[in-house]
Amino acid sequence: MVFWKKLFTANTENVATSEATEFNGEVLKLNGSATTAETEIVFSTDRDIDLYELEELCDLVGWARRPLRKVKKAIQHSFLVVSMWEIKGKRRRLIGFARATSDHAFNATIWDVVVDPRYQNRGLGKAMMKYTIQKLRSADISNITLFADPQVVDFYRRLGFMVDPEGIKGMFWYPD
Amino acid sequence: MVFWKKLFTANTENVATSEATEFNGEVLKLNGSATTAETEIVFSTDRDIDLYELEELCDLVGWARRPLRKVKKAIQHSFLVVSMWEIKGKRRRLIGFARATSDHAFNATIWDVVVDPRYQNRGLGKAMMKYTIQKLRSADISNITLFADPQVVDFYRRLGFMVDPEGIKGMFWYPD
Numbered sequence: 001m002v003f004w005k006k007l008f009t010a011n012t013e014n015v016a017t018s019e020a021t022e023f024n025g026e027v028l029k030l031n032g033s034a035t036t037a038e039t040e041i042v043f044s045t046d047r048d049i050d051l052y053e054l055e056e057l058c059d060l061v062g063w064a065r066r067p068l069r070k071v072k073k074a075i076q077h078s079f080l081v082v083s084m085w086e087i088k089g090k091r092r093r094l095i096g097f098a099r100a101t102s103d104h105a106f107n108a109t110i111w112d113v114v115v116d117p118r119y120q121n122r123g124l125g126k127a128m129m130k131y132t133i134q135k136l137r138s139a140d141i142s143n144i145t146l147f148a149d150p151q152v153v154d155f156y157r158r159l160g161f162m163v164d165p166e167g168i169k170g171m172f173w174y175p176d
Numbered sequence: 177m178v179f180w181k182k183l184f185t186a187n188t189e190n191v192a193t194s195e196a197t198e199f200n201g202e203v204l205k206l207n208g209s210a211t212t213a214e215t216e217i218v219f220s221t222d223r224d225i226d227l228y229e230l231e232e233l234c235d236l237v238g239w240a241r242r243p244l245r246k247v248k249k250a251i252q253h254s255f256l257v258v259s260m261w262e263i264k265g266k267r268r269r270l271i272g273f274a275r276a277t278s279d280h281a282f283n284a285t286i287w288d289v290v291v292d293p294r295y296q297n298r299g300l301g302k303a304m305m306k307y308t309i310q311k312l313r314s315a316d317i318s319n320i321t322l323f324a325d326p327q328v329v330d331f332y333r334r335l336g337f338m339v340d341p342e343g344i345k346g347m348f349w350y351p352d
Binding site: 066070071074077101102103104105106107109111133143145146150157159160161162164166167169170171 | 348
């Protein structure tokens with residue numbers, strides 16, 4: 001967690017660079033201490049994401065491939081799409097992704113959270129989720145939910161997510 | 177469960193009536209055996225619902241009141257809105273409601289399921305949920321989810337919903 005703290009307490013004033021303006025969406029820039037002086041980690045809500053690049057990211061964590069036509073539709077109809085990028089000079093690499101469905105009023109559900117394994121265990125997944133939560137909260141969404149695989153329950157717990165509060169159970173439908 | 181079977185195995189051919197055409201949405205008509213010969217139970221996906229009538233229904237099950245402005249927004253931005261009506265001659269009464277958020281591609285989450293307590297324990301909630309599931313499935317949504325209060329977990333289980341499949345946990349975010 002030392003890295004995490006360093007990441008966010010370091011100087012974040014140097015926000016405007018030529019790389020950042022390549023994004024159409026709102027961009028939160030973190031200090032470049034993540035890797036080297038020339039490297040920056042950037043979050044974006046721009047949903048104009050290269051689907052092949054996203055598929056490559058999902059391949060890295062072993063997800064089953066999904067039809068890109070449907071992935072495109074899901075991104076279009078998500079309330080929030082968050083991507084995380086490593087920017088090195090003029091190059092940028094997609095290293096994280098998450099999206100949320102919502103009724104735009106009360107509830108949001110976060111889906112498809114993925115971080116490039118080569119960038120895991122540095123607090124970046126946590127940073128991306130905090131960014132996601134902050135975006136949902138600023139849209140006045142009070143109920144943020146998700147369905148967590150067993151191995152990431154503790155990760156989400158540390159972010160303030162609770163399992164089965166007041167006995168509420170997450171349920172999935174399967175045909176009889 | 178006897179009533180339920182009767183409801184669905186009885187003659188459902190008499191579909192077109194003047195009451196049904198009052199709905200703009202798609203309507204599934206069940207046989208009038210629910211109460212009397214002149215009574216019919218109708219499902220609709222029309223989202224043009226009187227918000228005061230919906231509030232009255234939610235009052236009946238003791239839900240905390242919510243700003244109608246936000247309820248309106250949530251209905252507008254839901255992927256699917258299902259209402260259940262009792263139709264007696266020219267009168268119709270809202271007796272059930274459910275809605276779902278979705279990415280229009282993979283996932284849907286069902287929220288705000290309510291049935292008028294005076295109409296409960298007759299299989300109508302089950303019928304409304306089956307209608308909801310059918311609508312989501314016909315839209316090619318493969319993953320139907322919900323968050324169930326403890327007292328309705330068995331109700332959803334009987335409809336084919338599973339709690340925590342493969343250890344997946346429903347989680348809710350709360351501020352630190």
